[in-house]
Amino acid sequence: MSAPMEDVMDLAEKLRAGDRRALARAITLVESGRTDHRARADALLEAVADPERQALRIGLSGTPGVGKSTFIEAFGCMLTDQGLRVAVLAVDPSSTRSGGSILGDKTRMERLSREPLAFIRPSPSQTQLGGVARRTRDAIALCEAAGFDVVLIETVGVGQSETIVAEMSDLFVLLLAPAGGDELQGVKRGIMEIADLVLVNKADGDLKAAATRTVADYAGALRLMRKREGDPEGYPMAMPVSALDMHGVDTAWEAMQVLAEFRKETGFWQARRTEQARGWFEDEVRLGLLRRLQHDPKADAAIETLRSDVAKGTRAPSAAAAQVLDILLPK
C-alpha cells in the first residue's frame, strides 16, 4: 500500500506533476498510523513543500438533507468547466460509524467524479479528532503541491469538526436548507461565528419563498455581529442558491472570489496562512511531546491519579501539574 523510502522522491515528483493516482497514494501514506509510514510521510511533505503553490481552501459545512452532495457536484463542475482543478476532501470523524454514507456521496457526485480536473477523497477510517485534523492538513498540503486551484473541505458538522475545518480553510461556507419559523434553531452554536457565507440551498420550486425568508433571517442575525476585521462591507453574507437549477451558484462563487481577493490585497490572507502554519507547528510539537513523554507506565499511573484528584476537586490543577512535570522531567 505505502511506498518504501526510496520511492518517496518518485512519488513526490509524480505528485508535483499533478498525477491523481500519486496524490491518492500520498494521502494514504499520510493517513497511516504506523510510525515508519509517518517518517516517510514527513519526508514526502518536506519534498513537496512549496509556498508558491496555493489553492483556495474552502471549508463547507452542511448537515445531511441540505443537499450538500448536489451542491458540491454543481459547484465543482462549474469550476472544472472554467478549467479549474478541484479537490474535494471529506472530514467526518464519525465516518467509521456511518459507514457507507461517504461512498454514497461520491457515487451521487457522478459527473464531478468523472471530471479529469477533479479529485474526490472520502473520509479516512480514523475516528480520533486530532488524527483527522492532522490528516486533513497534510492532505490539503498534498493537493496544493499537486497544483489544485480549489480545495473544498467538507464536513457534516459532527462535534468540533466545523471549527477544525474553518481553522484550515481560507473561507468558510455554511450550507442550509430553507426552514419554516418552527424549524429554525437548527444551526449549531459557534458556526454562525465562523461562516463567511451562508448559502440557503433549494431556493427553487415550492421552497423558493421559504428560502428567501430564511436568507433574510440569517442576514439579520449576521448583521448583529461585528464584521471580521479587514473584511469588506456586507460580509459575512447570506444568499439563496439552487444547486438543482444552478441558480446563484455562480453568484456565490463570485462572492467567495471577492472576499478572497480583498483579503489578499489587505495582507490578511497571507497573515492568516502564516498564523495557521505556526499553529500547526505548535500543535505538532505539543502533541509529539506528550506522546513521547507519556510512554512510561509508572508515570502514566501517577498522572491518572492526579488527573482524577483534580477532577474531584481535591487537588489544585496547578499544583498537580507541577508534580506531573517532576515525574516526566526529573530535575
Place this chain on the structure above:
Amino acid sequence: MSAPMEDVMDLAEKLRAGDRRALARAITLVESGRTDHRARADALLEAVADPERQALRIGLSGTPGVGKSTFIEAFGCMLTDQGLRVAVLAVDPSSTRSGGSILGDKTRMERLSREPLAFIRPSPSQTQLGGVARRTRDAIALCEAAGFDVVLIETVGVGQSETIVAEMSDLFVLLLAPAGGDELQGVKRGIMEIADLVLVNKADGDLKAAATRTVADYAGALRLMRKREGDPEGYPMAMPVSALDMHGVDTAWEAMQVLAEFRKETGFWQARRTEQARGWFEDEVRLGLLRRLQHDPKADAAIETLRSDVAKGTRAPSAAAAQVLDILLPK
C-alpha cells in the same frame, strides 16, 4: 509583600475563615511571576482545595459605555442585601495600557466596595493572556475557598478574554447598550455563542423603546442558534435591565438561578466543572513542559529557525515538529 513558606498555612487558615485581607494577600501571591512565590502559591492552593466550597461563577462581558460598573454595583448590592457574599474579579489583558480605568471602576462602585460581604479585586498588571487566565483561575479558587457565594468575573472583552472568562465560568452574561438600527453590528464574533443571558442595559427613560427593540433583535438572533444541550427551553435568553432604576436586575438574577439549578439537576453543572478542572490541569502540564524544555538557548535558536521556515511555507509543520522533538528530547 508575599508570605514565606511557614506563613502559607496561617494564610490558608485565615482565608478559609473568610478574612478578606488574607484573600487579597493570597491573590497577590498567586499573581506573582517569581518561581519561589509560585511554589508557595501551589502549596496554598493545595491547602485550601475543597470540593465542598463552590461559588456560582458568573462571567460578565460588556464594552465601555454599556454601564457595566453601574450594573455590577446594582447587581452586587442586591446580592449582598440578600446576605450573599460576592467577589468581583476583573480580567483585562490590556490593563497595563489602559492604566487607571479599573481603579476608576472600583471607585465608581462606591456602595459595593464598602459592603462587608463584598470583595472587589482590580486587574493584575500582567499583559500576557496565558498568565491572566492562570491567575484568574487561581483567584476564583481562592474566593471559593474563602466561602464566597457568587464570583463575578468581568471583562471588557479585549482579544480572547471573553472565551477565557466563559471557560472558567458557570454562566456567561453579555451586557449591551440599546442600539438604533445602524448601530448594531457591535457584538464581537464569537460572543453570541457563549452567552447564556444577553442583558440590554439602560432600559429606562428615553432609551426604553430602543432597549425593547434591541432585546427583540437579539432574541431573534439567539433563536436561530440551537440551544445548548441540556439547557431548558428559552435559553440563551435576552432581556432588558435598568441598573439605574433597578428594573429587571432581580429578574436577571432569577433567570441565572433557574439555569444554574437546571444544570445542577441534570448533572451538566458537575460534568462541566470536572471538565474544566481537567482542562486546567492539562493546560498547566503543557505550558509547564514547554517552559521547562525551552530554556536551552541552542534549542531555542533551532526552534526559531524551524518556526520561521514553517511560517514561510518552506518546511512542512509536521516534519519540522518532529525535528524539534528530536532536539528537545534526544533519543
